[in-house]
Amino acid sequence: MKNVKQALLLLGTIAAVSVGHFAGARAQMLLGGRVVEPDSGFEAPNDVGQNAHTTFKLFSPREPYGTPDAAPERRTVNQVTGLPPYSGYEYETPASLGCVYGLAPLVAGCNPNSVATPPNAGKGTRAIAIVDAYHYPTALADLAKFSAQFGLRAPTSSSFQVIYGSGTQPRKNSSWNVEEALDIEWAHAMAPNAVIYLVEANSNSYADLMTAVAAANSILAGTGVVSMSWGGTEFSGEKADDINFNAANVVYFAASGDNPGVIWPSTSPKVVAVGGTSVSRGASGNYLSQTTWQSGGGGPSLYESPAPGQSIAITGYAKRATPDVVADANPSTGVWVYESGNWYIVGGTSVATPIWAGIASAAGDTASSTAELTRLYSGLGDSGYFTDITTGSCGPSDGYSAKIGWDPCTGLGAPQTVEGK
Numbered sequence: 001m002k003n004v005k006q007a008l009l010l011l012g013t014i015a016a017v018s019v020g021h022f023a024g025a026r027a028q029m030l031l032g033g034r035v036v037e038p039d040s041g042f043e044a045p046n047d048v049g050q051n052a053h054t055t056f057k058l059f060s061p062r063e064p065y066g067t068p069d070a071a072p073e074r075r076t077v078n079q080v081t082g083l084p085p086y087s088g089y090e091y092e093t094p095a096s097l098g099c100v101y102g103l104a105p106l107v108a109g110c111n112p113n114s115v116a117t118p119p120n121a122g123k124g125t126r127a128i129a130i131v132d133a134y135h136y137p138t139a140l141a142d143l144a145k146f147s148a149q150f151g152l153r154a155p156t157s158s159s160f161q162v163i164y165g166s167g168t169q170p171r172k173n174s175s176w177n178v179e180e181a182l183d184i185e186w187a188h189a190m191a192p193n194a195v196i197y198l199v200e201a202n203s204n205s206y207a208d209l210m211t212a213v214a215a216a217n218s219i220l221a222g223t224g225v226v227s228m229s230w231g232g233t234e235f236s237g238e239k240a241d242d243i244n245f246n247a248a249n250v251v252y253f254a255a256s257g258d259n260p261g262v263i264w265p266s267t268s269p270k271v272v273a274v275g276g277t278s279v280s281r282g283a284s285g286n287y288l289s290q291t292t293w294q295s296g297g298g299g300p301s302l303y304e305s306p307a308p309g310q311s312i313a314i315t316g317y318a319k320r321a322t323p324d325v326v327a328d329a330n331p332s333t334g335v336w337v338y339e340s341g342n343w344y345i346v347g348g349t350s351v352a353t354p355i356w357a358g359i360a361s362a363a364g365d366t367a368s369s370t371a372e373l374t375r376l377y378s379g380l381g382d383s384g385y386f387t388d389i390t391t392g393s394c395g396p397s398d399g400y401s402a403k404i405g406w407d408p409c410t411g412l413g414a415p416q417t418v419e420g421k
Contacts, residue, residue, distance in 0.1 A: 033061040035331045035347075040175040040204070041258070049235030052133070052204050054179045055255040055263075056229065056350035059331035061089065083149055084336045084343055085112045090285040091345050092328060092335040094118035094150045094189035100279065100287055101327070102417040103190065103359070109286030118152050119190050119362070126361040127195040127224040128187045129216035130354065131165075133204040134173035136180040138340050146185045146338040153192040160184070163219060165201045165212030176204070181339035182346050183229050183354045190358025204230070210244045217247035227357035228254045228271070229350035231263035234302050238264045242304075245270035251372045253357045255349035256323040257297025260396045266322050267301040269308065270369050272360075272376070273322035274353045276329020277389055277414055290414055291402070292392030293330040296349060298323050298408040299395055308370045309377025314406050323411040324376055326389065327352035356415065363421040375420060376412055381405060385420035386413030 040054040047053070085093055096112035098104030098119035107115045139162055143155045153159075164170065184198055197219050201212035209230070216226050226245075231254060245252045245268055252271040257263040266273035276296035280288040304320035306312075315321040328335065331347025338344075360372065379385040381404075389410035393401045400408045415421065 033059055033332060035059055037258075038175050038178065040173075040179060043232055048233045049237060050205060052206060052209055052230040052232050054176065054230055054348075054350060055258050055353075056179055056182055056346055056348035057258060057331045058178070059334050059345040059347055061345075087113050088285075090281045092279065092333065094152060094186075096287075097328060097335070097355070098190070100290075101359070101415045103362070103415075109284070111281075111285040111287070113285055116151060118150055118192065119358075120192060125194070125364050127197065127220055128191065128354075128357050128361050129197045129199050129220055129224060129226045130180070130183045130187060130357075131199045131201065131209065131212045131216055131226060131228050132176060132180045132183060132230070133170070133201045133209060133212075134176045135170045135200055136162075136177050136198070137172065139180060139184060139198055142181050142338050142340065143184050143188060146181075147188065147192075149338070150189070150336075152188060155188065155196070158195075160188075160196050161198070163197050163199045163215060165199050165208065165215045168202075170200050170202045178337060178339050178344060178346065179229060179350060182335075182337045182350055183227060185337055186335065186351060187227060187354035187358040187361070190355050191361040194358070194361040206241065210241060213244045217244075217250060220247070220250050222247070222249045224250055225357045225361050226250060226252045227354045228252065228265060229353045231255060231257060231265055234262060234264050234267060236303065238267070239303055241265070242268045242270050245369060249367050251360055251369050253353050253360070255297075255353045258295055258329070258348045259297060260295070260394065262297055262299050262301055262322050266297070267304045267320055269304055269306060269320050269373075272356065272369060272372055273307075273324045273411070274349055274356045275323030275326040275409070275411055276347075276349045276352050277326045277410060278330035278392070279328050279333040281333075289391070290328075290387060290389050292389060292394045292409040294392065294394050294398060296323070296326070296329055296394050296409065298400065298411070300408075308373040310373075314377065314380065315408075321408060323408075324373065325356060325386070325412050326410045326414050327355040359415050359418055359421050363418040372421075379420040380412055382420060383416065385416055387416050388413040
């Protein structure tokens, strides 16, 4: 991957694409820039039921004066010496989202370029296990850099640990590095007082990932939170694998996916399914509202029974429906992530999942996924617990619409303080 000074720099900001790192990544042109999906986010037909993919995407803003950036990875001009956030680019920081979600002192506008106090609410006593694939060698150093940049508590060798799911160090696969950086940095951003374990699976196969989940269950020893920002197309044998999410006093969070439809393990009734929103900001960068993210995953499962607290009266479906909750996931309203000398703008339900894991950790008093889901659904409609998202659409052919209460685009809504979590 190119050094940060060789990354794409636009009007004083660093864009988030490096084709050398994400060889073969696909790009989609948008009005405001370009979304790039890494190799780790692709699913081949023979992956179904066998291998998981990541649920993050990178965002590259447009060139100055509205010209699309045709080859951002080759640009080396307009280099800057500063670090994010950058004036004029309203991508989210721990302080700005902490402000929006009521986890930090309220400042009018919650502007990323003017708010500086990150979340520090709640007990933060429940450890967080981040389950990912492959080895990320610079995890602690990158988390320290991210924390220093945004005024978070510095990680130590005791507050952040890397655990090998199978007992031996997995091989490196740089395509997963940004996923792992995103997960640990944004869990830490929401719960800076919590101990974080990065549990690395030998590969992205479900067999290896379930071995890593088992290791996470053991490490948490009956009290903690597991974050899983990966998944794949549902398969007929998935219910048998739900047994991996049964540890007592552990809450599991799983990403609902970055494309229309649903993915497992978020469809398991034994996990909290986390979907995505878009954060709307005005020309000055001040917060306006939250809407649906059209690409966010959601809808009814083919195989799974409803989650605790769900009913046909709430969801309209006889099967398990996702998501349960949401947070910022639109790449064009993405968050800053630091990995191996580069700053990225990142979106996807991989952002929302560790955010919610961190919030649950900070809340500190939920016993299990069943208890957490029951608590969340009992708070349906409580504005002190959620920001109900009622604008926008999503799903296959945009067939779902946000509405008052639960919907398959935004679930119960976005977080509002640690209460009821």
